[in-house]
Amino acid sequence: MKTLVVISTKGGVGKTTTAVNLAALVADAGKRTLLIDLDVQPTLSSYFKLTHEAAGGTFQFIGWNETRLEEIVSHTSIPNLHLIKSNDDQNQLANLLLNAADGRLRLLRLLKAFEAHYDLVVIDTQGARSVTLEMALLASDIALSPVIPELLAAREFRRGTTTLFEEMRTYEFMGITLPKLNIFINRADFISVDARLITKSLQRTFLDDPDVRVLKTPVPGIASYRKAASLSLPAHRLESKKPSGRKAPAALDTMKLLAIEIFPEWKANIQSITAETLASAAVQEE
Numbered sequence: 103m104k105t106l107v108v109i110s111t112k113g114g115v116g117k118t119t120t121a122v123n124l125a126a127l128v129a130d131a132g133k134r135t136l137l138i139d140l141d142v143q144p145t146l147s148s149y150f151k152l153t154h155e156a157a158g159g160t161f162q163f164i165g166w167n168e169t170r171l172e173e174i175v176s177h178t179s180i181p182n183l184h185l186i187k188s189n190d191d192q193n194q195l196a197n198l199l200l201n202a203a204d205g206r207l208r209l210l211r212l213l214k215a216f217e218a219h220y221d222l223v224v225i226d227t228q229g230a231r232s233v234t235l236e237m238a239l240l241a242s243d244i245a246l247s248p249v250i251p252e253l254l255a256a257r258e259f260r261r262g263t264t265t266l267f268e269e270m271r272t273y274e275f276m277g278i279t280l281p282k283l284n285i286f287i288n289r290a291d292f293i294s295v296d297a298r299l300i301t302k303s304l305q306r307t308f309l310d311d312p313d314v315r316v317l318k319t320p321v322p323g324i325a326s327y328r329k330a331a332s333l334s335l336p337a338h339r340l341e342s343k344k345p346s347g348r349k350a351p352a353a354l355d356t357m358k359l360l361a362i363e364i365f366p367e368w369k370a371n372i373q374s375i376t377a378e379t380l381a382s383a384a385v386q387e388e
């Protein structure tokens with residue numbers, strides 16, 4: 103089981119969009135995938151229609167150490183894609199974690215109960231530094247961060263994340279490895295600027311940083327991501343083919359490339375998802 107956390111100290115950069123679409127693509131590649139919504143504003147929790155809704159969510163999971171799947175895991179309309187919904191409406195978890203002896207290490211321990219059940223866990227977080235975010239980082243193998251294509255945003259991002267990772271290094275003395283940080287350009291404009299140039303400049307910014315990898319796949323800014331959200335669908339299912347006349351590739355092709363960069367060991371499974379396999383799966387699901 104691999105654990106990936108989507109982070110950014112900024113809001114509105116596309117964390118939830120990334121968590122949802124990456125997790126759903128990997129689920130469509132046949133991998134058992136669990137989404138965990140650690141944002142107190144539960145955008146992710148309401149993204150998909152649920153075919154089974156568990157009574158509990160993150161409050162019982164993290165607050166009460168509840169790991170029985172039937173108590174906390176909901177099933178989405180996407181086969182292979184499960185969810186632990188966010189139900190910390192009073193924002194009590196952060197305080198609880200600050201006062202708990204195992205605080206920032208709790209999720210790392212709790213996730214061990216899911217090893218046999220999932221191939222991938224994807225955690226969505228809030229756009230601010232918090233104890234919850236730090237706990238999610240310590241529980242993850244991979245951190246993924248969308249960066250919007252503005253030079254200033256990239257510099258600010260670098261300052262914020264460098265400080266965060268430096269401070270978290272203390273845990274390495276305890277034998278806990280921090281996740282490798284992968285960043286990619288989100289909402290790239292395929293018309294007026296060359297997304298590849300921005301990726302190159304971002305790569306230069308992080309050249310001397312061995313802990314950061316800049317992914318080669320830019321995610322274009324296209325209406326389909328917002329539209330998919332309003333239809334409760336992953337973008338790759340809504341847009342499996344490139345609309346004629348548009349420069350930016352189809353959401354399916356973008357998400358496949360991004361997923362293969364992050365999970366090269368699942369390349370064959372991911373590549374096997376095509377507009378045709380999705381169409382026949384849709385018929386069976388009905």
Ligand SMILES: Nc1ncnc2c1ncn2[C@@H]1O[C@H](COP(=O)(O)OP(=O)(O)O)[C@@H](O)[C@H]1O
Nearest residue numbers: 113114115116117118119289322323324327328
């Ligand atoms: N690549 C993209 N192209 C177009 N719109 C996007 C893209 N990524 C995210 N969005 C939109 O931007 C808004 C904020 O994204 P969201 O994922 O909720 O950000 P965050 O979770 O970081 O706050 C949403 O309306 C979403 O649909």
Ligand SMILES: [Mg+2]
Nearest residue numbers: 117118141145
């Ligand atoms: Mg969000």
